[in-house]
Amino acid sequence: MxxxxxxxxxxxxxxxxxxxxxxxxxxxxxxxxxxxxxxxxxxxxxxxxxxxxxxxxxxxxxIGLIVKHIDEKGFIRFAKVGGVPDHVLLGQRVQVHGKNKKLSGTIGCKAIHVMKEDERKQLVTYDKMFVDTGATKDQLTKYGVRVGTPITIERGVTELENGLIVGxxxxxxxxxxxxxxxxxxxxxxxxxxxxxxxxxxxxxxxxxxxxxxxxxxxxxxxxxxxxxxxxxxxxxxxxxxxxxxxxxxxxxxxxxxxxxxxxxxxxxxxxxxxxxxxxxxxxxxxxxxxxxxxxxxxxxxxxxxxxxxxxxxxxxxxxxxxxxxxxxxxxxxxxxxxxxxxxxxx
Ligand SMILES: [Zn+2]
The missing domain is CATH 3.40.630.10 (Zn peptidases)
Structure with a gap:
């Protein structure tokens, strides 16, 4: 184990x-x-x-994500690597593997409160999401986070009942x-x-x-x-x-x-x-x-x-x-x- x-x-x-x-x-x-x-x-x-x-x-x-663009405030847009379903991404915690520092982050999108009626009924697609590490663009540069930096989902292995495990x-x-x-x-x-x-x-x-x-x-x-x-x-x-x-x-x-x-x-x-x-x-x-x-x-x-x-x-x-x-x-x-x-x- x-x-x-x-x-x-x-x-x-x-x-x-x-x-x-x-x-x-x-x-x-x-x-x-x-x-x-x-x-x-x-x-x-x-x-x-x-x-x-x-x-x-x-x-x-x-499967995972990869940095596609970093905006002026440090928010990261990403591409999907492998068959990542959009609907499992929202709210996930992630790790951004900068060359000089591994950063924690979370996947954000518009809150439901400010979504219009038709937006609420639709699946939020990955291109409407972004990674928030809390870091500024300059800090990300210093940590070695740039276009092409890999991003993984932060999830450990947990034992369930009856010999099952989730990871x-x-x-x-x-x-x-x-x-x-x-x-x-x-x-x-x-x-x-x-x-x-x-x-x-x-x-x-x-x-x-x-x-x-x-x-x-x-x-x-x-x-x-x-x-x-x-x-x-x-x-x-x-x-x-x-x-x-x-x-x-x-x-x-x-x-x-x-x-x-x-x-x-x-x-x-x-x-x-x-x-x-x-x-x-x-x-x-x-x-x-x-x-x-x-x-x-x-x-x-x-x-x-x-x-x-x-x-x-x-x-x-x-x-x-x-x-x-x-x-x-x-x-x-x-x-x-x-x-x-x-x-x-x-
Ligand atoms: Zn496989």
Whole structure:
């Protein structure tokens, strides 16, 4: 739990994931064969030898904001990095990561009292919001806050009842935690390359370049997925449940067509299903309309790579309060260890 908290609370919007890479490096030092980084910021952790190269990814970046403009009084307008829904932004506390000082701030907008009747009925969009740090423009300059400075939402990890936890960036720090734990504990029978990828939330960029250099025989992405077990999603719409085990993603992609996504190689799904059965791990199967993961980039690398995705069910994904089950995460770690310690049957 301590490690999960540490990786979940470390700030790192897409393109600014350095801090998380440092934590992972420190955590895995001495437990693996080699750790290296590429020019893009991806972290590669090598462990084991064997006939197959298995690439397993977890993305280190989180969704967030970036400074777009600072006005004369020091109010900051921002752009969104990744799929940030406007309606979860209002009233959030933030951290503005100035080069010389980390500043606290809050997201402001017009108060309801001064909104006109039609304004009150409308969703306030992010371009009508701004960050207030209390600092003047000159102070912001002194603190190294300028156009392009990353902004993260200020939210820690909190334990809920029945083994559930809520955190700002379980997508995909839960995956990072699982990959760290599995790499630490497994005795692989294949060549495992754990890749902590950057810039997933803005288009699978880290996985695209890293799968080219790793040249894997098999690719597995670890990520989070949509749990629909709450009052606002119908069961047929999102049948995945918290606490019912990690999800094997059979297919995902755009809503209506599954375009731009992954159709998992059936051999990979069968292999993962057999491993889960053998290790007594309960799993769920999923076809997800409306999103995809690093596995999509890996499968399209070079001549094509059989790929799959193991996803941890999460409620309220991309709301900065993502709820996951510790049991699902621990089952996911066991499944990953089993992937590393057993031969690939194809
Ligand atoms: Zn993700």
């Amino acid at each position: 301590e490690l999960l908290r540490k990786v979940s609370e470390a700030p790192g919007i897409s393109g600014f994931e350095y801090g998380i890479a440092e934590i992972i490096k420190k955590e895995l030092e001495g437990h693996t064969d080699k750790i290296e980084e590429d020019a893009f910021g991806n972290l590669y952790v090598h462990k084991g030898k064997g006939p197959k190269t298995i690439m397993i990814t977890a993305h280190t970046d989180e 700002r960036a379980m997508d995909d720090r839960a995956g990072c935690y699982m990959l760290i734990e599995a790499l630490k504990n497994a005795n692989p029978v294949n060549r495992i390359v754990g890749v902590f990828t950057v810039q997933e939330e803005v288009g699978l960029r880290g996985a695209t370049v890293s799968s080219f250099s790793v040249r894997p025989d098999v690719g597995i992405a670890i990520d989070t997925t949509i749990a629909g077990d709450h009052p606002e999603i119908g069961e047929s719409e999102a049948p995945i449940k918290l606490g019912s085990g990690p999800t094997l993603v059979v297919a995902d992609g755009r809503r209506d067509s599954l375009g731009g996504g992954l159709i998992a190689n059936p051999l990979v799904i069968q292999w993962l299903t057999d491993l889960a059965e053998k290790s007594n791990i309960k799993c769920q199967f999923e076809v997800l309309e409306g999103g995809t993961t690093d596995a999509t980039a890996i499968q399209l690398s070079r001549e094509g790579v059989p790929s799959g995705c193991i996803a941890i069910p999460a409620r309220y994904v991309h709301s900065f309060s993502e709820v996951v089950s510790k049991n699902d995460i621990e089952s996911g770690v066991r499944l990953l260890v089993s992937i590393m310690e057993n031969p690939v049957p194809f």
